[in-house]
Each structure stands twice: as C-alpha cells, then as structure tokens.
Amino acid sequence: MPPSTCLRSLSQLSLDASTHRSIVPRLLHPRVACFSTSATHYAQAPKKKGTTAAPKKGVKSLNTKKGKQASGGDSGKRPAQGERKALRKRIVLSNNNALEVSSLKDLSKESAFSEQNEGQVMGLPEHVVDALRAVEAFKTTQGWSLFRRPAVLMRKEAIQVAKLFKEVEDSASGQQKKTLRRILSGERMSGKSTLLLQGLTIGFLRDWFVISLPEAQDIVNAHTDYAPLPKSEPMQYTQDTYTANLLQQILKSNGSFLESAKLITKPDLPLPLSAKATLKELVALGIANPEVSWPVFVALWNELSQPGRPPILLAVDGLSHMMGDSKYMSADVKPVHAYDLTIIRLFIDHLSGQKQLPNGGIVLGATSQSNAPTSPALDFCVGVAEAQQKTPDNVPQWNPYKKVDVRVMEALKDLNSEKSDFDVIKVGGLSKEEARAIMEYYAESGMLRHQINDRFVNEKWSLAGMGNIGELEKASVRLRL
Amino acid sequence: MPPRLNITTFTRSIAFRPQPRLQWPARSAARCTPSQCRLYSDANAADRSKRVDAKPMEHVSEEKAAVAEAMGEQGPDMSQGTPVEEVVKGDKAAQEKLPKVMQDKIKAQSNSAPKGSRSYSTTTTQTSGSGGLDMGLVDLKSVATVPETPGLKFQMPTLPLPKDGHVKHRYDPVVEQVTNLLMRHGEKSVAQRNMALILQHLRTSPIPTINPQKPLLPGAPPPSHLPLNPILYLTLAIDSVAPVMRIRSQRGAAGGGVALQIPVPLGQRQRRRAAVQWIMGAASKRRNMGSGKGSFAQRIAQELIAVVQGTSSIWERRNAIHKLGVAARANIVLPRKK
Numbered sequence: 005m006p007p008s009t010c011l012r013s014l015s016q017l018s019l020d021a022s023t024h025r026s027i028v029p030r031l032l033h034p035r036v037a038c039f040s041t042s043a044t045h046y047a048q049a050p051k052k053k054g055t056t057a058a059p060k061k062g063v064k065s066l067n068t069k070k071g072k073q074a075s076g077g078d079s080g081k082r083p084a085q086g087e088r089k090a091l092r093k094r095i096v097l098s099n100n101n102a103l104e105v106s107s108l109k110d111l112s113k114e115s116a117f118s119e120q121n122e123g124q125v126m127g128l129p130e131h132v133v134d135a136l137r138a139v140e141a142f143k144t145t146q147g148w149s150l151f152r153r154p155a156v157l158m159r160k161e162a163i164q165v166a167k168l169f170k171e172v173e174d175s176a177s178g179q180q181k182k183t184l185r186r187i188l189s190g191e192r193m194s195g196k197s198t199l200l201l202q203g204l205t206i207g208f209l210r211d212w213f214v215i216s217l218p219e220a221q222d223i224v225n226a227h228t229d230y231a232p233l234p235k236s237e238p239m240q241y242t243q244d245t246y247t248a249n250l251l252q253q254i255l256k257s258n259g260s261f262l263e264s265a266k267l268i269t270k271p272d273l274p275l276p277l278s279a280k281a282t283l284k285e286l287v288a289l290g291i292a293n294p295e296v297s298w299p300v301f302v303a304l305w306n307e308l309s310q311p312g313r314p315p316i317l318l319a320v321d322g323l324s325h326m327m328g329d330s331k332y333m334s335a336d337v338k339p340v341h342a343y344d345l346t347i348i349r350l351f352i353d354h355l356s357g358q359k360q361l362p363n364g365g366i367v368l369g370a371t372s373q374s375n376a377p378t379s380p381a382l383d384f385c386v387g388v389a390e391a392q393q394k395t396p397d398n399v400p401q402w403n404p405y406k407k408v409d410v411r412v413m414e415a416l417k418d419l420n421s422e423k424s425d426f427d428v429i430k431v432g433g434l435s436k437e438e439a440r441a442i443m444e445y446y447a448e449s450g451m452l453r454h455q456i457n458d459r460f461v462n463e464k465w466s467l468a469g470m471g472n473i474g475e476l477e478k479a480s481v482r483l484r485l
Numbered sequence: 486m487p488p489r490l491n492i493t494t495f496t497r498s499i500a501f502r503p504q505p506r507l508q509w510p511a512r513s514a515a516r517c518t519p520s521q522c523r524l525y526s527d528a529n530a531a532d533r534s535k536r537v538d539a540k541p542m543e544h545v546s547e548e549k550a551a552v553a554e555a556m557g558e559q560g561p562d563m564s565q566g567t568p569v570e571e572v573v574k575g576d577k578a579a580q581e582k583l584p585k586v587m588q589d590k591i592k593a594q595s596n597s598a599p600k601g602s603r604s605y606s607t608t609t610t611q612t613s614g615s616g617g618l619d620m621g622l623v624d625l626k627s628v629a630t631v632p633e634t635p636g637l638k639f640q641m642p643t644l645p646l647p648k649d650g651h652v653k654h655r656y657d658p659v660v661e662q663v664t665n666l667l668m669r670h671g672e673k674s675v676a677q678r679n680m681a682l683i684l685q686h687l688r689t690s691p692i693p694t695i696n697p698q699k700p701l702l703p704g705a706p707p708p709s710h711l712p713l714n715p716i717l718y719l720t721l722a723i724d725s726v727a728p729v730m731r732i733r734s735q736r737g738a739a740g741g742g743v744a745l746q747i748p749v750p751l752g753q754r755q756r757r758r759a760a761v762q763w764i765m766g767a768a769s770k771r772r773n774m775g776s777g778k779g780s781f782a783q784r785i786a787q788e789l790i791a792v793v794q795g796t797s798s799i800w801e802r803r804n805a806i807h808k809l810g811v812a813a814r815a816n817i818v819l820p821r822k823k
Contacts, residue, residue, distance in 0.1 A: 083774055091775040099689050101712035149689055450713045451688070483715065484681040485656055485664065 095142045096149035097133065103450040104152050111156075116209045117170045121158040123438050125445040128154045132208045138256035140218035141201045147477050151449050157442045157473070159195070161188075161431050162202045165368075169206050172315055172364045181315075181364030183425065185355055185418075187323065189386045190431030192373035193474025197321055199431055200370040207317035212365070213258055213308055217250070217351065220322040221375065224342050226331035233298070233346060241332060242346045247297035250347070251290045251304075261314065262287055268310045271303035283307055298346060305350070309362040316365035318354055323369040326352070327379040327412045343411055356415040357426055381412035385419045389428040392420065433471030436461060442473070443480060451481045659720045660684075662754065666761045667785075679782040684715040686786035696795025701725040711793070722789040726763070726799050727756035730810045738816075747817060748810035763799045764788050 262284040290300030329339040446452035468475035553560025573579040649655040668676035738745035791797035
C-alpha cells in the first residue's frame with residue numbers, strides 16, 4: 005500500500021503554490037515536455053554579456069578608442085608611381101666591395117673566336133656592357149651585382165656559339181651567305197639567357213648588327229598598344245609603342261654603325277626624310293613618331309638587306325611565349341596568334357628558314373623553364389632535336405592527345421630534318437674543370453671564402469645537380485642554405 | 486573588531502634584503518679590475534676555477550719581478566717594497582694623509598676617464614673556442630699531417646675537423662638561428678631565401694662607418710672587412726647590440742604591490758634571440774620602399790647596417806635595459822654557498 009502522506013503533501017504543494025514560488029514551478033509546471041529534449045537542445049545558448057562577435061576577417065571595424073593608432077608597420081608617404089617597379093627591375097652590374105680579379109682578361113674583337121678561351125672566365129669590355137644594358141640583356145635574377153664588373157665563363161656551349169659566328173663570317177666572302185638558326189634549350193638555371201648574352205657580346209664585338217628582343221613575353225602580353233596593318237592578308241598587327249622602343253634600343257646599341265651608314269634605298273614614309281640622311285636619322289624618326297615606327301623598321305630592314313651591310317644577329321629570350329596565341333584580341337574577339345604580330349612574324353620567318361638573311365647572320369632563340377607557357381609543339385620539336393643529337397635511335401613520338409598548334413609545328417619542322425643550319429644547342433651542366441674555373445673566379449672576387457680544392461669543387465658540382473651553373477652559384481656564392 | 490596589528494601586512498612590510506654573506510670571501514678589488522668582462526653568459530658553462538685567469542693575482546711588484554726574470558731583465562728590487570701610490574690605492578683614509586702633490590696626481594688620474602663611462606662593463610666576451618670572432622674562413626688553415634696508421638680501411642681524419650664536417654651543424658650557428666627566427670608559418674625555405682637576400686645586401690652595401698659612441702664588440706675587424714664577410718657582419722651586428730641581461734619582474738617580492746625587478750643574465754643564444762627580435766621589430770617599422778619578395782629582407786639588412794653604424798634606435802633600448810639592470814642589481818639574490 006502506498007503511503008498516503010506523499011500524495012497529500014503533493015496536493016498541498018499545489019495549493020500552496022503561491023507561497024513557495026521558488027520550488028513549485030520547477031516541480032509542477034516543467035517548461036519542457038517530459039519526453040522531448042529537442043527544444044532545449046536546439047534552444048540558442050544565452051548570450052554572455054560583454055562579449056561581442058569578433059569582426060569578420062577583412063572587414064574594418066570602427067576604432068573609437070582614443071590614442072590608438074591604426075596598426076600596421078609602415079605608415080608614411082608611399083613611393084611615387086613607378087618607383088617600386090624601377091627598384092625591382094634595377095640592374096646593378098658592379099659591387100664595389102668585391103675584389104678586383106687581376107687575372108681577368110677582357111674579350112676583344114680578335115679573341116672572341118679564340119678556342120683558347122674555353123673554360124676561362126672573361127671580362128666584358130665597357131662598350132659592350134653599355135650595349136648589352138641598352139638591349140636589356142642583363143636580367144635581375146642573374147648574379148651580376150655581386151662582382152666588381154661583368155664577366156662570363158666561356159663554357160663549351162659558348163665556344164660552340166662563337167664557332168657559328170665564325171662560320172657565318174667565313175661565308176661572307178663567298179656567294180652563298182649563311183643564315184644559321186639555333187634554339188638554346190636546357191634545364192632551369194642552366195645558363196641559357198647568359199649564353200644568349202654571350203652571343204650578343206660576340207655580335208657587338210664583331211660589329212654585327214644586333215637586334216635583340218629582350219623578353220618575348222613583353223611582346224605578346226598585351227601591355228602595349230596594337231593596330232591592324234593595312235593591306236595585310238591575313239590580318240597582321242603592328243605594335244607602335246613597342247616598335248618605337250625597340251628602335252631606341254637598336255639606336256643605343258648599334259649607334260656607331262647607324263651613324264656612319266647612309267640611306268641607299270628610297271623609303272616610302274609618310275614623313276619627310278632627306279635622301280642623303282643617315283640611318284640614325286631614319287631610326288630617330290621612328291622613335292619620335294611611334295605611329296610610323298613600323299614603316300621605319302621595315303625601311304631599316306630593307307637598308308640592312310642591301311649588299312655591303314653587316315651580318316645580322318636576331319635574338320629573342322623566352323621563346324615559348326611567341327609559340328601560341330597572344331593576349332591581343334582581333335576585331336571579332338578572337339585571340340590573335342603571336343605569329344600575326346609583325347615583329348614576331350619577322351623573327352619567326354627567319355627562324356623557320358622561310359626567309360634568309362641576305363647578308364648572312366644568326367637567329368638565336370633561348371627557351372625559358374621558369375617563365376614559359378605550355379607549348380607542346382615547341383617542347384616536342386626541341387625534345388626530338390635533342391634526342392637526335394644524343395640518342396638517334398630513341399626519338400620521342402608525338403602524343404596525339406595533346407593539342408597541336410599547326411602554325412608552330414610548321415615553323416619548327418626544319419628543326420627535326422637533317423639540315424644543319426637549324427638546330428638546338430643543349431645547354432647542360434658545366435664540366436668539373438669549368439666549375440673549378442668559375443669557382444676560382446668567385447674566390448678571387450672575395451665572394452667565396454673557401455679554398456678551391458678538388459674535394460670542394462666536387463662537392464659543389466654534385467650539389468648543383470651535376471654542374472648546373474645557376475645552382476652552383478646559389479650553393480657557393482649566394483649563401484643559400 | 487579586527488585586530489589592530491594585521492599579521493599578514495606585518496610580514497610584507499619588512500623590506501626583504503639578503504643578509505650579508507660572511508661565507509663569501511670579499512672579492513679583492515685587484516682581482517676584479519684588470520679584466521672588466523663578465524664571463525657568466527657563456528655558451529657552455531665550464532668550470533673556470535682551474536683557469537689561469539681565475540687564480541689570484543700576484544702583487545704588482547712580484548708580478549713585474551717574475552716577468553723581468555722570465556725576460557732576463559733587471560726587475561724591481563723586491564727588498565725595497567712597492568711605491569706609495571700603489572699601497573694607498575683604493576684606500577680613501579690613507580689618501581687623505583698623502584702630500585698634496587700626490588693627492589693632485591691621484592685626482593687627475595681619476596678624472597681622466599670619460600664622464601659617461603662606467604666602472605663596470607655591460608658587455609660580454611666569448612670565453613669558449615678561440616676567443617676571437619669567427620672570421621668565416623673555411624678550410625684555409627694548414628692541416629696537420631696525420632701519420633699513417635697501418636690496418637685502417639679509410640684514412641684517419643685530419644684534425645681539426647672541418648667546421649662544416651658534421652651534417653647537423655654544417656651551417657653557421659648565427660645564420661641558422663636567424664633563419665629560424667625569420668621563419669613565419671613554418672615556411673623555412675622562404676626564410677632561407679630572405680637570409681640569403683640579407684647577406685647579399687650586406688655584401689653589396691658600402692663599407693660602414695663605425696660610430697665610436699656605440700662601440701661594437703671588442704676585437705671586431707676593421708669595417709672594411711665586413712662587406713666581404715657578410716656572416717661576420719651579421720654576427721657582429723647581432724652580438725654587439727645584444728643585451729646581456731633581461732629584467733625579470735617578480736611580483737610580491739618588493740612589497741607594497743610593486744614588482745621587484747631582478748636582472749637575469751642571458752645565455753648566448755638568448756641574447757642573440759633578443760637582439761634579432763629587436764632588429765626585426767625595428768625593420769618592420771621601416772618604410773617599405775620597393776615591392777616584391779625581397780623587401781622585408783632588405784629592410785632587415787638596412788637595420789643591421791644601422792646597428793653597426795650606431796644610428797639604430799636599438800642601441801637606446803639596449804642601454805635602457807642595461808641601465809635598469811644596473812640600478813636593480815641590488816635585487817639579485819645570490820645562491821647560498823654550501
């Protein structure tokens with residue numbers, strides 16, 4: 005029998021609900037239904053007083069506190085427009101702290117072809133440095149700023165390039181003047197741009213006419229204005245500002261020749277030019293009036309094609325940028341192929357062998373591994389040419405699932421044929437002797453504080469991936485751990 | 486009614502002073518003065534009691550006599566005793582009784598030190614290793630030839646072992662430490678690139694002009710040597726500006742709610758860490774001139790150059806810490822000697 009007192013007291017409680025306010029509601033009127041906990045479960049947690057939600061990332065909250073400066077380290081005047089870029093792109097070619105290397109000999113017009121230079125570090129003479137600077141051959145990523153003055157290692161490939169120059173010059177006396185075409189390929193930081201610079205150096209030393217496109221990316225990335233070339237079929241595009249700038253570089257680097265040479269042809273220009281003008285005046289006309297820069301360039305090219313003019317060196321860095329569509333748009337909003345830009349077309353016509361340089365010359369193109377858009381056609385053609393040099397029985401096949409750019413394939417088809425005037429120069433690692441020579445130069449400049457012995461050279465040569473010169477510099481000079 | 490005398494406050498109001506330690510022998514002034522360096526912040530605390538410089542000094546005349554004997558010269562006559570000036574040195578009462586000529590001489594001598602200089606030093610010197618700064622010359626020392634031992638498969642290693650001989654300690658310790666301190670979000674490769682850029686900036690910057698008011702470490706090479714040896718440049722800048730001590734605030738030790746400030750000596754790595762963090766703080770306040778990846782590295786390098794040239798504000802910070810440390814040196818509680 006259940007005790008009756010419990011029930012009674014419970015009923016009493018309900019009667020005295022008003023007197024015991026604190027206990028009763030908990031017992032008698034539960035706030036939630038007994039068999040469901042979901043309401044409490046999903047109820048929002050009571051907000052704590054005094055805490056507010058943290059401001060969202062990236063949203064500026066109003067700072068009302070007094071005396072509290074806006075955080076952030078550098079507050080002050082911003083650098084002027086273009087100042088930052090100028091600082092970033094600054095080329096320093098000398099380090100006053102570096103020691104003078106007494107044994108350093110300069111390259112000269114006579115010694116440019118000498119094979120005794122192989123494996124030696126040679127200085128660049130002053131006037132060549134100025135010309136190279138004018139054509140923007142020095143890059144910010146290269147280590148020129150560490151040494152007293154620019155010097156280059158005459159490696160095996162550099163001698164190979166020098167031989168090309170010799171071959172062209174030897175053919176100048178004969179009837180058939182040679183046009184040699186080479187693509188410089190190799191691994192990242194293996195010295196392709198520097199080898200191109202060495203080629204330009206020889207060109208300047210031997211008084212060739214040097215036209216260098218410092219960076220193919222600058223031509224195709226649509227940072228400069230463009231205009232359709234009248235009467236062109238299919239449509240081609242000129243780049244007036246870029247061409248005017250190129251003319252300026254040409255004038256700076258080849259000034260002495262342009263000053264001495266007089267007009268032979270009669271250029272058809274919209275602007276007046278005296279018949280006895282020098283080529284310098286012609287070029288200056290194009291620089292001053294960018295809208296006629298392309299006709300001036302064509303007139304200059306025609307002048308250079310006349311007999312008796314020097315051989316021409318055409319060079320470009322970052323070749324894969326021009327092997328595909330450019331960033332420019334045509335009138336019907338289709339991407340313009342890089343080959344339809346007039347400057348690039350001129351270069352590609354000579355690289356592919358469609359046109360020959362009338363006074364002979366060399367067309368040099370350097371590929372890049374660090375800044376290069378994918379260009380399967382170029383990669384394939386270069387790969388096949390490399391394989392033909394190294395392992396002729398094992399040549400890669402075209403992958404049919406890759407998108408082929410027919411125009412590029414067409415332009416580079418000579419590369420894989422047996423003809424000798426279009427080929428690839430594979431820029432590989434240094435040999436140990438070359439590595440030793442350049443490391444001795446580093447040590448003599450005071451940039452490498454170590455005795456150069458076989459053990460040290462071997463160690464760094466191996467660390468640099470079998471003599472990759474960029475890695476070698478990084479490991480020995482740049483103090484990069 | 487609460488008791489009038491609160492016991493808890495009673496104990497706290499007694500100024501806490503360490504009792505004078507009679508067990509510790511009073512250090513003779515002669516032993517302290519000749520080398521003004523404080524050797525306690527050492528990389529490896531070794532027992533220094535056996536070293537030559539820890540032994541008590543001989544008397545001036547005795548030492549001179551010993552030197553003269555070793556050199557084969559005529560030393561001072563030991564039977565005659567020492568000059569009066571040396572006897573009364575440090576004894577104020579005796580100095581008052583000297584003749585006026587000698588008093589003037591002593592006064593002139595005491596005034597000869599520059600006004601701002603202290604009688605104690607707030608620099609340290611390294612006691613480990615060769616003593617001097619590391620000049621960064623790797624493998625240029627002549628290696629002692631080891632006699633050939635028969636029966637060895639490989640040759641005996643030539644001693645001393647090369648500095649980069651151990652794979653885990655092949656890089657310079659300062660460079661390694663600064664690289665790790667530069668690292669953010671665990672991106673060590675970025676830190677290494679920044680370190681390389683800093684060193685490159687140091688080696689291409691012009692030769693620094695040293696401010697004599699802000700002296701660098703004793704034994705520093707001439708400034709013309711610095712750009713060619715950027716690691717030494719970095720080490721010199723960091724070690725010169727590194728504080729010798731930090732101030733620990735002990736709450737409740739001084740009484741009256743004031744924290745007792747106790748100077749605590751720092752070890753070598755700790756001192757370098759403090760200096761690098763100051764330098765990084767000062768560098769981040771510099772105006773960013775360029776753009777791209779290398780701007781922070783460039784600012785740090787500029788700050789390092791400013792430190793060596795004495796134009797950096799970090800020197801004031803260091804001096805403030807040292808001044809505070811000197812003022813609070815009475816708060817140091819030395820361990821009781823067993």
